[in-house]
Amino acid sequence: MTTFTTWDIVRNLLLATQWTILLSLVAFVGGGVAALLALLARTSQNRAARRLAVFYIELFQGTPLLMQLFLFFFGLSLVGVNVPPWLAAALALILWTGAFLAEIWRGCVEAIPRGQWEASSSLAMSYFEQMRHVVLPQALRIAVPPTVGFSVQVVKATALTSIIGFVELSKASTMITNATFQPFVVYGFAALIYFALCWPLSKSSQLLERKLNVAHRNH
Amino acid sequence: MTGVSFDFAGVLTGQPGQWLLSGFLMTIYVTVVGALLATLLAVLLLGLRIAPLAPARGLAIALVELFRNTPILVQFLFWYFAAYNLLPRSFRDYITAEHPWAVLPVGNVLLAPEFIAAAWGLGVFTAAFLAEELRAGLNAMPRGQKEAALSQGFGHWETLRFVLLPQALANSWQPLVTQYLNLMKLSSLASAISLAELTYQVRQVESYNAHAFEAFAVGTVLYLLLGLVLGQLLIVFGPKPVGARARRRAVKANRSATAAAIVGASGDA
Numbered sequence: 224m225t226t227f228t229t230w231d232i233v234r235n236l237l238l239a240t241q242w243t244i245l246l247s248l249v250a251f252v253g254g255g256v257a258a259l260l261a262l263l264a265r266t267s268q269n270r271a272a273r274r275l276a277v278f279y280i281e282l283f284q285g286t287p288l289l290m291q292l293f294l295f296f297f298g299l300s301l302v303g304v305n306v307p308p309w310l311a312a313a314l315a316l317i318l319w320t321g322a323f324l325a326e327i328w329r330g331c332v333e334a335i336p337r338g339q340w341e342a343s344s345s346l347a348m349s350y351f352e353q354m355r356h357v358v359l360p361q362a363l364r365i366a367v368p369p370t371v372g373f374s375v376q377v378v379k380a381t382a383l384t385s386i387i388g389f390v391e392l393s394k395a396s397t398m399i400t401n402a403t404f405q406p407f408v409v410y411g412f413a414a415l416i417y418f419a420l421c422w423p424l425s426k427s428s429q430l431l432e433r434k435l436n437v438a439h440r441n442h
Numbered sequence: 443m444t445g446v447s448f449d450f451a452g453v454l455t456g457q458p459g460q461w462l463l464s465g466f467l468m469t470i471y472v473t474v475v476g477a478l479l480a481t482l483l484a485v486l487l488l489g490l491r492i493a494p495l496a497p498a499r500g501l502a503i504a505l506v507e508l509f510r511n512t513p514i515l516v517q518f519l520f521w522y523f524a525a526y527n528l529l530p531r532s533f534r535d536y537i538t539a540e541h542p543w544a545v546l547p548v549g550n551v552l553l554a555p556e557f558i559a560a561a562w563g564l565g566v567f568t569a570a571f572l573a574e575e576l577r578a579g580l581n582a583m584p585r586g587q588k589e590a591a592l593s594q595g596f597g598h599w600e601t602l603r604f605v606l607l608p609q610a611l612a613n614s615w616q617p618l619v620t621q622y623l624n625l626m627k628l629s630s631l632a633s634a635i636s637l638a639e640l641t642y643q644v645r646q647v648e649s650y651n652a653h654a655f656e657a658f659a660v661g662t663v664l665y666l667l668l669g670l671v672l673g674q675l676l677i678v679f680g681p682k683p684v685g686a687r688a689r690r691r692a693v694k695a696n697r698s699a700t701a702a703a704i705v706g707a708s709g710d711a
Contacts, residue, residue: 285669286662287630288711289641297654375511380711382513386634393516406523414512414520421511 227403239395246381254320261325283322291315296387312384331366372428375421453656458647464548465643473626479565484572509570515631522559522635560632568625579614612681619676
């Protein structure tokens with residue numbers, strides 16, 4: 224029987240971590256774009272656009288992410304589209320991230336005093352000009368800490384994609400455990416790697432919040 | 443492509459119906475046990491976190507950070523595949539032996555390794571979040587409350603027990619409810635350690651008669667329903683904010699916030 228050293232285990236876990244990081248980045252960037260679109264629709268003058276954005280946000284915030292992954296993975300194959308695990312994982316995570324970021328960012332946009340909107344509209348700015356030149360630059364500062372904080376949840380959420388068979392850190396842990404029969408070492412190191420990814424993000428979110436403390440500056 | 447037709451009778455009756463019912467009940471059981479455990483552990487963690495002893499505080503911080511910064515799925519896998527086997531042999535034998543009293547309606551067994559690992563995992567993970575919400579509630583308390591209590595001759599423990607904690611609990615109840623509802627939603631991940639709860643049974647139905655869409659739809663509706671009922675119960679029977687102004691604000695906020703709290707809009711996994 225082959226024996227495995229601890230280094231073998233760690234090395235393979237680290238190789239799989241690349242996929243966790245890549246998927247996190249894809250979900251975060253893609254989710255950011257989705258959130259920006261949802262945010263524009265959610266705060267626009269158009270009633271139908273607002274309704275659609277609310278529906279999207281509540282649908283993806285109100286159901287378990289696991290169900291969303293299943294729907295993309297099994298549901299799309301039901302209508303004849305063959306979806307590989309990585310695509311289903313990326314799509315579900317992007318839409319899930321987008322729904323949460325949209326609401327976080329909406330809170331930041333609404334924290335901008337109404338006077339800013341009124342002043343810019345009295346300068347004859349259009350909705351997009353108001354957003355681009357007046358509201359978003361100010362909202363951005365408030366948005367940084369909670370956005371960084373949410374990125375922790377995105378990294379942790381990528382672990383769920385192991386259930387539909389995407390080989391990232393969690394799936395690799397299970398596979399390595401099945402080969403080495405050392406669950407304690409394997410899952411222990413997997414947890415440590417996740418911690419090493421997430422903890423700096425959590426901490427920097429807290430630090431940024433304290434440093435920028437923009438939400439309470441005007442009080 | 444022919445139109446897709448739905449057959450909901452195929453998942454709600456017969457064997458699939460039985461499975462879904464048993465899974466739904468199992469989700470309720472593991473949620474209740476996990477929530478009780480989480481509450482107990484959160485109180486312990488909070489006690490450590492605000493203890494006058496620095497090492498106790500350090501331990502609490504380390505535990506909270508560890509559980510909050512790793513995915514609960516990995517924690518489940520750890521408890522079930524690694525930690526459970528470190529328990530004494532005699533205890534594990536007792537768990538796997540047959541216990542007629544631990545068998546619930548529709549054949550769910552409570553004393554099983556999967557159930558224990560799932561309830562424990564949910565409890566520990568959620569406790570870390572609950573303890574932080576409670577601490578935030580305590581920190582939000584005006585200093586005057588503590589000073590007034592101390593000047594009335596209350597000791598440190600009594601101040602905490604009779605003055606600070608009741609107010610902190612009432613003020614942070616809304617986010618606490620969100621955490622309990624998140625626990626319910628996260629129980630779906632226990633299917634990965636083969637706990638036969640709702641998600642597990644939904645997948646079983648899917649592989650039994652390929653009614654994927656119907657099974658997932660029924661599962662989603664059941665989760666949503668459970669969340670609505672649980673959220674309303676917790677809000678109606680939970681502590682109310684102290685003070686007339688806070689109460690008015692809470693009533694106003696309730697209309698929009700209940701909806702958010704009920705669906706458990708916390709993305710933590």
